[in-house]
Amino acid sequence: MTIYRATYLHTPANPFEADQALNIQEDGGLLVQNGRIVQSGPYADLRAAHPAEPVEDLRGGLLLPGFVDTHVHFPQVRIIGGLGVPLLDWLDRYALPEEAKFGDDAYAAAVAREFVAGLTRSGTTTALVFGSHFASAVDVLFQEASRVGLRTVAGQVVSDRMLRPELHTTPERAYQEGRALIEKWHGTGRNLYAVTPRFSLSASEGILESCAALMNEFPDVRFTSHINENLKEIETVRELFPESRDYLDTYERAGLILRRSVLAHNVHPSERELGAMAAHGCTAAHCPCSNAALGSGLFPLKRHLKAGVPVSLGSDVGGGTGFSLLKEGLQAYFMQQLLGADGEPLSPAHLLYLCTRAGAQALGLEGEIGDFSVGKAFDAVLFRPPVGSTLHTVLQHAHTPERALASLFASGTQSDVESVWIAGEGIYSRSPAPEAAPL
Ligand code: GUN
Ligand code: ZN
Numbered sequence: 001m002t003i004y005r006a007t008y009l010h011t012p013a014n015p016f017e018a019d020q021a022l023n024i025q026e027d028g029g030l031l032v033q034n035g036r037i038v039q040s041g042p043y044a045d046l047r048a049a050h051p052a053e054p055v056e057d058l059r060g061g062l063l064l065p066g067f068v069d070t071h072v073h074f075p076q077v078r079i080i081g082g083l084g085v086p087l088l089d090w091l092d093r094y095a096l097p098e099e100a101k102f103g104d105d106a107y108a109a110a111v112a113r114e115f116v117a118g119l120t121r122s123g124t125t126t127a128l129v130f131g132s133h134f135a136s137a138v139d140v141l142f143q144e145a146s147r148v149g150l151r152t153v154a155g156q157v158v159s160d161r162m163l164r165p166e167l168h169t170t171p172e173r174a175y176q177e178g179r180a181l182i183e184k185w186h187g188t189g190r191n192l193y194a195v196t197p198r199f200s201l202s203a204s205e206g207i208l209e210s211c212a213a214l215m216n217e218f219p220d221v222r223f224t225s226h227i228n229e230n231l232k233e234i235e236t237v238r239e240l241f242p243e244s245r246d247y248l249d250t251y252e253r254a255g256l257i258l259r260r261s262v263l264a265h266n267v268h269p270s271e272r273e274l275g276a277m278a279a280h281g282c283t284a285a286h287c288p289c290s291n292a293a294l295g296s297g298l299f300p301l302k303r304h305l306k307a308g309v310p311v312s313l314g315s316d317v318g319g320g321t322g323f324s325l326l327k328e329g330l331q332a333y334f335m336q337q338l339l340g341a342d343g344e345p346l347s348p349a350h351l352l353y354l355c356t357r358a359g360a361q362a363l364g365l366e367g368e369i370g371d372f373s374v375g376k377a378f379d380a381v382l383f384r385p386p387v388g389s390t391l392h393t394v395l396q397h398a399h400t401p402e403r404a405l406a407s408l409f410a411s412g413t414q415s416d417v418e419s420v421w422i423a424g425e426g427i428y429s430r431s432p433a434p435e436a437a438p439l
Pocket of ligand 2: 264319
C-alpha cells in the first residue's frame with residue numbers, strides 16, 4: 001500500500017446538477033492498494049490510521065483524476081495544425097491523404113507510439129479513439145496502448161463512399177474485420193472496442209446496418225461517430241438520407257443510438273435531436289478547439305444541458321490543436337463566454353468535471369474511474385509546473401486550491417504534467433528538458 005500525499009481536487013458529483021460538487025483536500029491523502037483507492041481524506045487522518053505505510057509526497061502541485069478524452073483520432077497526429085479550411089476541405093486536403101498511409105503497419109506503429117505518448121504526457125489516462133480504416137493499423141494501436149497501459153476504447157473506422165477508394169470497405173468486410181477485432185481486443189487488459197462509422201456522409205445504410213449487427217452481437221461494445229459538425233456536411237447528409245428526419249435519425253434508425261453511444265461535435269442540433277439523445281442517454285463529445293479551428297461554430301452547451309444530454313470533452317486531434325484537455329477546458333470556457341446570454345458560465349469545477357467524470361460516464365466507466373472515490377482505480381495526473389515557470393509562480397500565490405485549478409486551466413500545458421498513473425501504475429514521469437534538436 002502507498003499513501004499519496006497531495007493537494008487533490010475531484011468531482012464525485014456533477015457540478016451541472018449539484019452545488020458542492022468540487023471536493024478539495026488541501027493536504028490530502030489517498031491510500032492505494034493494488035491500484036485501487038481504499039481510503040481518502042485529510043493526510044493527517046490517513047497517516048494516523050496507517051503509520052507504517054510508505055508515503056509518496058506530491059505536495060506543491062495539483063493532483064487530479066486522470067483525464068478522459070472522448071474524441072481523438074489516432075491517424076491524425078502528424079497533421080495537427082491544418083488551419084484555415086472548413087471540415088470537408090480539411091478532410092480532403094489534410095486528414096484523408098494522411099489516413100491512407102495507415103495500410104503500412106510500420107507507419108502505423110510509429111504513429112501509434114507518438115499518439116499514445118501524446119495522450120499520456122498530457123495527463124489523459126482514458127481515450128475514446130477513432131482508429132484507422134485499416135484493421136491491421138487498429139490492431140497495432142491496441143498493441144501499443146496495451147504496452148503502455150493506456151485505457152483505450154477504440155475501433156476500426158468504417159466508410160464505403162465519398163472519401164477515397166483506399167479508405168472504403170463493404171458492409172460484409174466491415175462486419176468480419178470488426179468482429180475479429182472485438183474478439184481479440186474488447187475486454188482484453190484495459191481495452192474496449194467501439195463500433196465506429198466515420199459519419200453518415202461516408203457511410204451507406206448498409207454500413208450502418210453492419211455496425212448495428214456488431215452492436216447486437218456484442219452488447220457491451222461502445223459506439224461512436226460524428227454528428228452536426230458543419231453546415232455543408234449536414235446539408236449533404238440530408239440529401240443522402242431523404243427518409244431520415246435529421247442527422248441523428250440516420251444513426252437512430254439503424255439502432256446505433258444507445259446509452260453507450262458518443263457523438264462528436266453536435267454544434268448544430270435540432271431540438272428533436274437533443275430530446276432523442278437525452279432519451280437514449282447518448283453523450284455529445286464537445287471538441288471546442290477543433291470547432292474553433294475549423295470554423296464549425298459555437299457549441300450550444302446550454303441547450304444540451306436543458307434537454308438533459310450528457311456532455312463530455314474531446315481533443316479531436318488532428319482537427320483539434322493538441323492533446324491537452326486543459327486547453328479544451330479553457331476553450332470550452334471561452335466559447336461559452338462568447339455566446340453571451342446563450343452561453344453557460346463554466347467554473348473550474350465544471351471544467352474539471354468535463355475533463356474527468358463526464359468522460360467516464362460517457363463510456364460507462366464511472367464505477368471504475370473519473371474521480372477519487374474509495375473503490376475506484378487510482379488513475380491520476382500530477383500537475384507540478386517546473387520551478388521558475390510562470391505557472392509555478394502563479395500557483396504559489398493562488399489563495400485557494402480552486403483558484404489554483406482555474407490558473408491551471410488558464411495557462412497549464414503538457415510541460416506542467418509531472419507524473420501520470422493508471423490503476424496505480426506510474427506510466428509517465430517528466431524527465432529533465434533535453435537539449436533542443438534541429439527539426
Ligand atoms: N467528420 C468526419 N471525419 C472527421 C474527422 O476526421 N474530423 C472531424 N473533426 N470531423 C470529421
Ligand atoms: Zn473527429
